[in-house]
Amino acid sequence: MAQFALSASAAALPFKAGISRGGKQWSSLVPGSSWRKFGTRFFSVHSQSCQRKGLRFVASGAVGNGGGTAEIAESNKAPNMYAWLDKKKPRVCILGGGFGGLYTALRLESLVWPDDKKPQVLLVDQSERFVFKPMLYELLSGEVEAWEIAPRFSDLIANTGIQFFQDRVKVLSPLDHLGVTGPTGSGSGGTVQLESGLIIEYDWLVLALGAQAKLDIVPGAAEFALPFSTFEDACKVENKLKNLERQNFGKDNLIRVAVVGCGYSGVELAATISERLQEKGKVQAINVETTICPTAPPGNREAAMKVLSSRKVELLLGYFVRCIRRSESLVSPVNELETFILELQPSQRGLQNQILEADIVLWTVGSKPPLPELEPDDRPYELPLNSRGQAETDENLRVKGHPRIFAVGDSSALRDSDGRLLPATAQVAFQQADFAGWNIWAAINDRPLLPFRFQNLGEMMTLGRNDAAITPSFIEGLTLEGPVGHAARKLAYLIRLPTDEHRLKVGVSWLAKSAVDTVASLQSTLTKVLSSS
Ligand SMILES: Cc1cc2nc3c(=O)[nH]c(=O)nc-3n(C[C@H](O)[C@H](O)[C@H](O)COP(=O)(O)OP(=O)(O)OC[C@H]3O[C@@H](n4cnc5c(N)ncnc54)[C@H](O)[C@@H]3O)c2cc1C
16 A cells, blocks of 8 residues: 555656665655655645754644555655644654564554544555564465465555654654653654655654664674564565475475574574474574573473474584584585574583584574664763663653653563563553553643553464464463463454454454364365275
């Protein structure tokens, strides 16, 4: 839908002197004016330039309203100022449309507002899709389709007042370090500059940029290993596996998969891929600790161990990867695809160095929040970051020292009442979004903010097409495994998908697929029974 909007806007522009940059179309327009597209409407925007703190600002005004995807074809006088539709209503800019950001936007939309205070909400994300990351594995097992777990933002917000802009966040210039806490409209909270040069002035900011894979931990990882964190990563892994399967079709060679890290992500990947490849593959999983999923409830760990051993996944526990390199001599004679060498060093006494060969190396260790640069980057403006690079917040989810900035999810750091850092999980981000939305409402309406309290509902992991482990926190000692755990996990995630409309579409799709699977398995059982009688 975003692509349709793009081509439609290009077709309707007065000049079609567009240049393509990073998949976006930019067109030269009438000097001093630019055209913006919101949903299916166009708005003419007149701009005036002014200078501040070394950045060029362009003040703009726009008319009209309506939610949707903001496709902006700017004049070549970038950077330009984003034109909010209403000059009086509070402006909430949300950076990152994942579990933290998208759900905060939807929460804001669902609250009841006094007419003049209902904020304008702009969601910015580098991707055109929201990604339900806990179900990325299902893309590899073929259980789900891309639209189900990675729907386009333009579809999700179609019936809301939320505006979406696809771009990368680059520079943040907060102005709230002096404690600007008055009601909104009393002054700007700061500005955000995007990679395209667009500048967004906001009253309230939500930092929800998540975390990205950190591959610069060992030599060769960034070059030769594939992370598994985004939709694009999952597509790359899927393509690589398909290529290997095609090349090895009808041959005796095993497809060798090395998974680095045996936290949840590594174990779920190893379980999914070993099930997919079966006897055509060999999966090896490496962990620096001497166990898998060290922080998981014992029930989940034991269920995972059973599944991994039944699928002959080789666990190399107590090792760290010293380096990864491309194999010069060992390129498989039967396929032209490159192969890799992993040098393993023991992290425990009594183990020997190991050398592994693999056709694909999957990296699941380490992550880092992609927080934007600050400008100016000196003291009063800076965001307090912890050693993991996450923005530290108070219990109301406001970044410390920045009353106009809320931070949620993986790019934020908050400790519970026992002083433990909350985990970087979808569960935390999802719950924080609810509080962030409420607290923005409270801040705008001069009401007290609510302190965030995390409610741990338990932990879930997928272990294959019909297998999962769930340990709910509210029933001590219970772990649901196998098909029951699998069905319960899918239901729990269906409920958490964004928007009623999307949930309904996905629910119907999964129901239809499970009906087809049931008929197929009945047919195959019947065939077996009939052929043996
Ligand atoms: C494979 C996998 C499986 C997982 N399984 C589970 C699970 O089973 N249970 C669980 O609780 N958690 C799970 N997690 C963790 C969970 O997905 C994250 O904790 C959660 O997504 C965090 O939400 P968030 O909003 O902070 O970040 P995200 O959901 O990652 O969203 C961040 C958004 O910011 C955007 N973004 C990033 N940088 C920029 C930029 N510079 N400019 C513009 N946009 C940007 C991204 O495109 C993204 O849309 C899993 C994670 C992965 C990778």
